[in-house]
Amino acid sequence: GQQLNQSPQSMFIQEGEDVSMNCTSSSIFNTWLWYKQDPGEGPVLLIALYKAGELTSNGRLTAQFGTTRKDSFLNISASIPSDVGIYFCAGYNAGNNRKLIWGLGTSLAVNP
Amino acid sequence: SAVISQKPSRDICQRGTSLTIQCQVDSQVTMMFWYRQQPGQSLTLIATANQGSEATYESGFVIDKFPISRPNLTFSTLTVSNMSPEDSSIYLCSAGDNYGYTFGSGTRLTVV
Numbered sequence: 102g103q104q105l106n107q108s109p110q111s112m113f114i115q116e117g118e119d120v121s122m123n124c125t126s127s128s129i130f131n132t133w134l135w136y137k138q139d140p141g142e143g144p145v146l147l148i149a150l151y152k153a154g155e156l157t158s159n160g161r162l163t164a165q166f167g168t169t170r171k172d173s174f175l176n177i178s179a180s181i182p183s184d185v186g187i188y189f190c191a192g193y194n195a196g197n198n199r200k201l202i203w204g205l206g207t208s209l210a211v212n213p
Numbered sequence: 214s215a216v217i218s219q220k221p222s223r224d225i226c227q228r229g230t231s232l233t234i235q236c237q238v239d240s241q242v243t244m245m246f247w248y249r250q251q252p253g254q255s256l257t258l259i260a261t262a263n264q265g266s267e268a269t270y271e272s273g274f275v276i277d278k279f280p281i282s283r284p285n286l287t288f289s290t291l292t293v294s295n296m297s298p299e300d301s302s303i304y305l306c307s308a309g310d311n312y313g314y315t316f317g318s319g320t321r322l323t324v325v
Contacts (some may be wrong), residue, residue: 104255134313143305143316144256146214189255191314199244199309205255 103128107190107204115212120177122188122207129170130192134201135162138187147188148175182213215240215308219317226296226324233292234320236306241286244309247279249302250319256305262289296324 106125114120124133132151136144148159150166150173157164163176173192177184190204216239226232236245245262260268260281268281283289293300301324306317 136316141318141321143217143219143307143318146313146315149313187253200258200261201246201256201307201314203255206253208253 103202105190105192105202105204107207109207110205111208111210113210113212114180116180116182118180120180120184120209121174122190123172123174124190124192124204125172126192126202127171129194130202131170131194132192133164133166133173134191134193135164135173135175136189136191138189138206140186144189177209180209180211182211185209185211214313215242215310215315217306217308217315217317219306219320221320222318223321224323226322228297228324230296231292231294232296232322233290234304234306236289236291236308236317238287238308238315240310242308242310243286244314245283245289246307246309246314247281247289247291248305248307250305251302259291259304262291293322296322298324300324 135147138144148164153170154168155166161178187206187208189206191201193199193201218237247259248256250256258271259274260270262268262281262283264283280292304320307314
């Protein structure tokens, strides 16, 4: 099935550093979502984006909906150890039965 | 956003048997989905659980193997039938509302 191109695949950073990851698609979406998944848990929604060009923050997290509607990025500022996990982007269109299309994930490790 | 209770959280099953996973949402939701996820990998949609009608399955998944029930707007079950070791995976329930998609904590299934 269709998947989003998410990069980087993995990151290993020092505590306090900023992190950036992005997702691109060959088709447009009218909603982009960013999730974080901890081991043994389901994905947890971090940020939802509904409008092209939209920039939304949630604490130290900032995400943007690309103006072409084919991409999105997520930034994490001043990383802390609890940011460790796998981050997934996902997109959907209301016309496609709201079925989510997923990225392959970015695994983040933070060295304290 | 909706809160999902999924159970069991994990199980070890004998090959050839079946396991039913339950998903309870604390509010009425329009959309409910079932996913499969291998550890460290992205999510694969199994089917959309439709209230009052047959589930809509994705390519590679069939009703005989993964029968789904959705008797009302807050509850759904997924059965993994005639299990083999290849069915060992994490199974996740998801519910969609106006804010995005919420996930249960998953069922970690091991088939021996």
